[in-house]
Amino acid sequence: MSAVRDFESRGRSTTDASLPVPLSPMSHDNPSLDRRGSTLSRRSTGNGSVHGSLRFRHPSRAQTVTAYHEPVGSEPVWQPGAEPGIDTSATDDQVPPEMLALKAHCDINIVDYSGDDVRHIRADNDSIAQVLAERRPDNLPTRWISVNGLSWDVIRVLGNKYNLHRLAIEDMVHTHSRTKVDWYADHACVIMTLQKLVRLHQCHKGHKANCDCSDAELDYWEGSRRRPFWHLSSKRRTDSELSYYLDKDGDGKVDEFVNAHSGTSANTPIKQVRTLHRYESEKIPEHTAFMEKHSTLASENLSVGVEQVAIFLLADNTVISFFEQSAEDVERPIRDRLQSTETILRRSCDASLLLEAIVDAIVDLAVPVKDAYNKARKELQVDALINPNIKTSRSLHIFGEEIDMLQNLFKPIVHLVNALRDHQSEPVGPVQVPHMPKIEVHEASSSKGDKTKRDREGESSYSRKVSDFRKPSYLKRSETANSVAISPLAHTYFGDVLDHCITIIQTLEQMDASATNISTLIFNTVGAKTNGFMMILAVVTVLFAPLTFISGYFGMNFASGSGLKHPFGFFWVVAIPSLVVFMLIVFATMLWSNIGDFFSKRGIRAHRNRRDAERRARG
Structure with missing residues (x-):
């Protein structure tokens, strides 16, 4: 390639x-x-x-x-x-x-493993250079370096150690890059977004030991709880913590992060999380403030955390992953798999399969997000069926807007997985360029007989066989590797990741279409109610129209006339028959089509009954 x-x-x-x-x-x-x-x-x-x-x-x-x-x-x-x-x-x-100002504490986990042994090393910003300077064991061919946090000192050490491409470094530090995979000479760079469901943090003075909230924040929340009942809305939606954190530092701009638990439980650690609306429209404070205040999940104090993940797949069987905050959510299940000798991930010793495991874990984190929005959609559907109003229509609009944002973040992952699967072909040697020194290509075979067989069959010397992943002892790290590819084993399991992505996208599309249908139902229901009110008003108008005319005749201001000599009951003798005749004419005109439909239905029903009777008589 x-x-x-x-x-x-x-x-x-x-x-x-x-x-x-x-x-x-x-x-x-x-x-x-x-x-x-x-x-x-x-x-x-x-x-x-x-x-x-x-x-x-x-x-x-x-x-x-x-x-x-x-x-x-x-x-x-x-x-x-x-x-x-x-x-x-x-x-x-x-x-x-801005790169020198990019500083954060990084939790770094380095895992070296093979089919027989696994080694786990923890490091931080100060010790990462010393750990990387140590020689990597030859009996542990696969290495995974997971970095939780973006800090320039760590990025510089890893970039210099593994010769990471400058364009990949730029995409990594720019946290709004599009989801993609770039292939370089000796490594690949995967950029994707991670979406997960988080619970917003609420400060309590009795639980100050569990958070780092300031006294001003604690007083704010305690004061909000002591407000009179007439200051509280009937909806829980106004209790959302997001509105307070819009401009926490008072610089006139929406803060990029908000305090939230790393999971849906209040017992999970509190971290700085970038919400969905802050990721998409942080430059427009008014829009972000309104959308977060009326977010679909705000009534449950939940939100969608969004962050960028950068993964490097190196040709020497090394994987480097950079997370902003959520490395532990991805590392935990993968480390458990690496501790067992019975897992395919451990036995294969394949870096591309490790890449698949990381992408799969990131995709799985979006499943609770899908379920939470599906639950909210059903609640909105019930509200629309029971009491359709403009407030429900507004909530549906915000729901559809958030679903569209989730689709924009998640759909590119399908193209990413397809690009990784399409790159499973055997890597080729470098193209010879004029006036450039020739790069020596070393044979990757372990025996002369295998080389002769490949040459006879016309197979590439860099092809990787499934049997190689079933025998980890034959895997050797190449110190001069200059190409990277996805193994056939990883290609197979990337298909499972693709199925998960398609399932989530189909659910999001179905929810988006359902929100549109519910909005249409609300307008149709409101329109039908309006038509009913107009019909009642028309009936009342028709009812009093002849009475108004006759009353106007008898109420005219003149002194002579034969009609004035009759008693008061004469008015009703004239008015009631006139009203009945007028109403019959009006309603007959209005209901003429309904009367015709009624007789047509009776004729069709009679014909069906007669046909059924004849069929029973013959049978």
């Missing part, structure tokens, strides 16, 4: 006219150049060596953007024409300031 270059030379550097055109538009990184195959320096300053006829980019070249100043603060501001990617080997003065 062709690797993705650092950047295209024709678009970012000046080339000699005598340089031949490469045979392929996508070429492999050259080991003689920069460690990521770049023909330019790390930050286009010209302090790195180039190869062949490729020229330096002059350090004093004209700047593309000169009217903008360097942003102050940790918030990333990307300028047009800036150098793509982030180089972890650059010095601090060459690194963007």
Whole structure:
């Protein structure tokens, strides 16, 4: 598989006219150049060596953007024409300031395992470099490094150790990247979103030891509980904690995170969680405030936590995963599987199967989210059937909006899994590029007989057989691996992940369609009630129309007339027959079609009864 270059030379550097055109538009990184195959320096300053006829980019070249100043603060501001990617080997003065400000405590778990043994090491920001400096045991061919938290010092150490591509580093630190997989020379980078159901944290003075809430927050919540009953709404929806945390630091912007339990139980640890609406529309405070206050799950003090996950699959049978907060939710079941020698994950010693296990765990975390919204949909459906009103219609609109956001986050995972499954073909050697040193390709076979058999059958020397995963003792880590692929075993189990994704998406689509149907039902019901009221008003109008006319005649202001000599009962003698005749004419006109339908139905019913009687008589 062709690797993705650092950047295209024709678009970012000046080339000699005598340089031949490469045979392929996508070429492999050259080991003689920069460690990521770049023909330019790390930050286009010209302090790195180039190869062949490729020229330096002059350090004093004209700047593309000169009217903008360097942003102050940790918030990333990307300028047009800036150098793509982030180089972890650059010095601090060459690194963007927002990267240096990216600091967090990281819980790092390193698991080395084989079919016979497993080793688990815990590390943090200070000890990760020392742990990685130790030699990896040869009898433990598979390594998993799981990082909980994003911190530049940890990213720099891992990026330099495993030569992670600068574009992948940029996608990882930008927490709103799209779900995708990128293939590089010796590793693959998977970017995806994790959605899970969390319970919002509510401060209690009696449980202050369980949280880090300030005294102001505790006083706020205690005061809200002591409010008079007339200040409380009949709906539990107003008790949501989200509205208070919209601008906790008072900077006029919606806070990116909110205090929430890592699970649906109040006993789970409290962490900083990014909610669904803050992930999608944090730049619009008014919209975020309204949507979170009236969220579908706010009445239960639940919310959907969203975070980005970056997973690196390396050619040396190593997997590196970066989580923002939820690493423990994914690590726990996988570590339990690795502790047992009977699991396929442990026996296979396959890094691509470990990648499948991580993706599968992330997908499974979305199942409670689906169930919670399905329950809310049924409650809204009952409200629409019993008492349809505009408030229920508004709740349905918010419900549909959140379902659409969940689909936008989850549907790309299907394309991600398909891309991983399509990459199961045997990896190929690097393409030879003119004026580039040749990369030696080492045979991956363990015996001369196997090599002869593959050559005779025309099989690639880098093919991986299912039998290799059933015999972990034959798996050897390659120190010079330069390609990565998905094994046939992982390809099979990725199909199960794909089934789970499709099931969740179908349920979300069904809920979205159901919300639309319920909204239509509400408007139809309200319209039918309005038509009924109008019909009653029309009947009353028709009833009093002749009486109004006759009363107007007898109530006219004149002194003579034969009608005035009759007694008062004469009015009713004239009014009642006129009213009856008028009503018969009006209702006969209105109900003429109904009368015709009634007789037609009677005729059809009589014909059916006669046909059934004849059938019984013959049988």
